[in-house]
């Protein structure tokens with residue numbers, strides 16, 4: 001690979017905002033910049049080139065992107081260049097909101113051009129195109145890997161949900177070729193990754209644009225066959241579709257394919273779903289859920305919901321509340337509707353008062369907390385496989401601080417579900433059986449499975465969960481939880 005000139009090595013830092021798909025694009029940009037001879041540095045202050053990979057999904061996310069860029073511009077030192085990339089620049093109307101002084105604005109559909117852009121900004125001669133670069137679905141290897149990694153298998157969306165800006169930002173779905181997905185996973189697993197999380201805007205339709213009828217089940221079979229030493233494969237964002245039936249059948253055949261179904265239904269009233277331009281056949285939705293529960297061993301069900309959609313009546317909201325009670329999902333993300341310029345829903349009248357929307361959200365959350373707590377409590381005494389991901393500190397009310405380990409079980413997707421905590425500092429990246437000793441509505445507390453005195457070293461979990469202090473990495477991961485960021489897809 002050609003390296004740019006013999007000048008002192010330039011440095012870069014990529015700031016990632018938004019969702020897991022954005023994070024994968026950031027990792028791709030890091031790969032491409034490294035190939036051009038730049039060195040990644042952990043702080044923006046030390047970087048010659050700063051790339052801010054923005055989020056444009058909701059107003060709050062756009063404002064955060066603008067604030068971050070403004071802050072970096074205010075601190076910019078001589079010679080430093082700043083590129084605004086990601087979804088915000090792809091939004092025509094909001095493009096103008098970017099602060100003056102940004103050196104280059106790069107749309108999310110063009111992140112793979114970052115090498116050329118940065119070289120040009122430094123006034124350097126452009127190098128030939130990177131071998132294997134296939135536009136926004138370029139395959140790349142990560143500079144550093146952790147126990148879990150997102151792999152984006154497709155980008156864009158062919159749906160047209162009335163509240164969503166994504167199709168206008170990303171365009172139609174384009175799938176990454178299976179051989180490229182596999183190569184990326186092989187590379188990650190060789191570096192120690194234990195969990196692969198497949199993401200896309202519409203994961204279940206993977207491969208449709210490549211002419212594959214059951215692209216996702218085929219891809220899953222290939223992953224299991226090609227990478228037999230990969231212990232966990234998880235998928236997020238399964239749009240409610242009959243295609244799910246076949247996928248669930250494949251999940252049931254392989255232990256490495258986690259029995260975790262993340263199916264965003266958004267609502268459970270037929271008329272609201274129609275207004276949202278979402279699948280409104282609730283019998284089909286129930287059939288998909290029932291099939292997963294009947295087919296998978298220890299299935300875990302997650303969904304996301306939007307309350308306060310324009311015109312949502314009290315009766316329609318109660319239909320949703322009843323559905324949540326009836327279905328007893330394991331994890332639910334609830335969001336209040338946010339009107340996004342350029343969407344069909346933003347033109348609807350009969351807006352719900354924000355306080356009322358918040359009250360509806362709280363009502364669903366209360367229903368779900370009781371369900372989640374009941375389900376988590378049933379796990380106490382069981383031994384679960386836990387992927388160790390980080391360390392933190394817990395402080396009790398007397399001010400005593402001790403080290404804790406932070407992990408996730410098969411039932412926890414990264415960032416959006418709960419954690420498993422236990423005393424001590426176990427090795428990061430290990431996958432180990434732990435005995436669950438205490439449960440809250442979101443998180444679990446555990447101890448080593450071989451311990452003969454359950455709970456003997458355990459201070460009050462409620463205190464610890466409430467007052468825990470996490471390591472910087474874990475803290476930043478928490479701050480970026482999509483639920484906190486108000487994302488719903």
Ligand code: SF4
Pocket residue numbers: 157158159160161164165166167201202239488489
């Ligand atoms: S909500 Fe999801 S499925 Fe609907 S248009 Fe947006 S990205 Fe596509």
